[in-house]
Amino acid sequence: MLKNYFKIAVAVLKRRKFFTFISLFGISFTLTILMVLTAFIQNVIGNDYPDKKRDRSLYISTIEQKGKNAMSSGALSYYFLNKYAATLKSPEKVTIFSGANSTNTYVNNKKISIDYKYVDANYWSVLDYDFLEGKPFDARQIENGEHVAVISEGIKKQYFGDDPSVVGKYIEADNVQYRVSGVVKDVPVTTYMLYSEIYIPYTVSKTDYRNKNYGGGYVAILLGASKADLQKMHDEYEDVIKRVPPENKDFENVYSHAYGYIRSYVNTGNEENSGLTYAITAIAIFALIVMLLPTINLINVNVTRIMERSSEIGVRKAFGASSQTLVYQFIVENLILTLIGGLIGVLLSYIVIQILNSADLIPNFKMSLNFTVLVLALFICLFFGLISGVYPAWRMSKLDVVTALKEQ
């Protein structure tokens, strides 16, 4: 039976080559867009280097203060995090570090841009950077305000060229010489909270990390001993924040939360609208629109095709096919079409991803077609096949045999 459906499906596809091309193009093109998007999102969210303990970590990335006529929102100050986050009892460890800042440096009179980040000593134990050589700087060095740095593999290559070992050598950033203490594997810029090219002790920061403003350029990670600590850490931080007085009389309320990775990744710092809702809604609307167009197109093409096939429908009914069997046949045929489109789509996505990866649009960011993306592709195909097949199939099955046989 299925073989027979396959034969007829292929024959019908061959019959109207232009229609088939349009349908297949619609499906495979849509699928390519969605698969590349998924590969992108998956890489952004799924890549757990260097925060491999993500499942027992909470991230504090924003603080928002509101008053009658004033509002302030953004990253936090070292002072605030040190006072309210580092003192929490439930986390096993807390690390405080700044976002990446950009500066210029010169190598052989050639200007290169370097991103640097201030970190504390716990940074290297809370996160799992892969050290290609050397080691991180320690608490004592931070305390002493030593000009030491951990650098990324990428900047090592740019700054030192093919030098096999650079530990102990000096790298200049923002007119300061730093002694290289270690070299780590690159972090993609999409992992923006942890990305940097040079990591230096926060104590050497030019801006005073002791200033008592609430807002600043720092974020914190709370690491629990186990997953079970997540709730405890969250609740404890919420409790602490409740008691934090507003920074000055312009403000009445202070909001800051310790969230899991994804939620903090898309956090907008707006108390009323979680970034997650924004992100999910935006992705869903985009996916829906992208999928809706080829679905409507397929429904149209399918309805036209059914009218062309009324004689076949009549004959099948006359010889014993029930309406239900015909619906089944048509949906299977349609699924065959969408699966062929799906295969082309997977191939196209593979090519597009290869092109995007080799174009190096985002440094250190390599997408791949993995199992999740392929499973998603299969689901999208089934979605297309079913949605675009059901209505035409229903119309087909309702076709009166006598009328169907007359049309020819």
Next chain:
Amino acid sequence: MIRLQNIEKVYRTDTVETLALNSISLEIAKGEFLSVMGPSGCGKSTLLNIIGLLDAPTRGEVKIDQQKTEHLSDKQLAHFRNRKLGFIFQNYHLINDLKVLDNVELPLLYRQGNAKERSELASEALGKVGLSNRVKHFPTQLSGGQKQRVAIARAIVGRPEIILADEPTGNLDSVMGNEVMEILLNLNKREGTTIVMVTHDEHMAKKTHRLVRLFDGSQVQ
């Protein structure tokens, strides 16, 4: 075998009501070869469609093999047609996208059985109509007479007890028409298949056991 009682068929549109069949009662015995004649639009095909359970009468009762048919569901009707009835149409109604063998296999798709059995039965049916050498052709590569023979093979492949033929020779020249008629006569004689044939051709009708004439939806002979 087939028993029609006071069959009436009315077609209604918003403004017009057309009586296509008017109080037709007919009994067709097992193994009988009956032809139905009459001018165009007299209701011949409607009658055949009603016997074939492709269309329902407005009033009256159709019994096939002692079984009442008016309350059968879509699924039951499909099953009934598949087991008991075979159809031959003037326009052949072959599926051009499928090879001859696949066309003939069609009624068997809606039954139990594997691909090998289906293919064997279809080849056998094609042998009976003298088309064993055209198995892998597509319908468009065949002449009118050959197409109608394929259609006959498709109608007989499931060994139905009744064959309903709607002007089977209508599109064929006399030589091909005679060939097709010969096959139907043989089928009736050798296998005892009950055949109801609608025709315009008096010459063909005379070869059958009995002739029924319709005029304006009523039986006149």
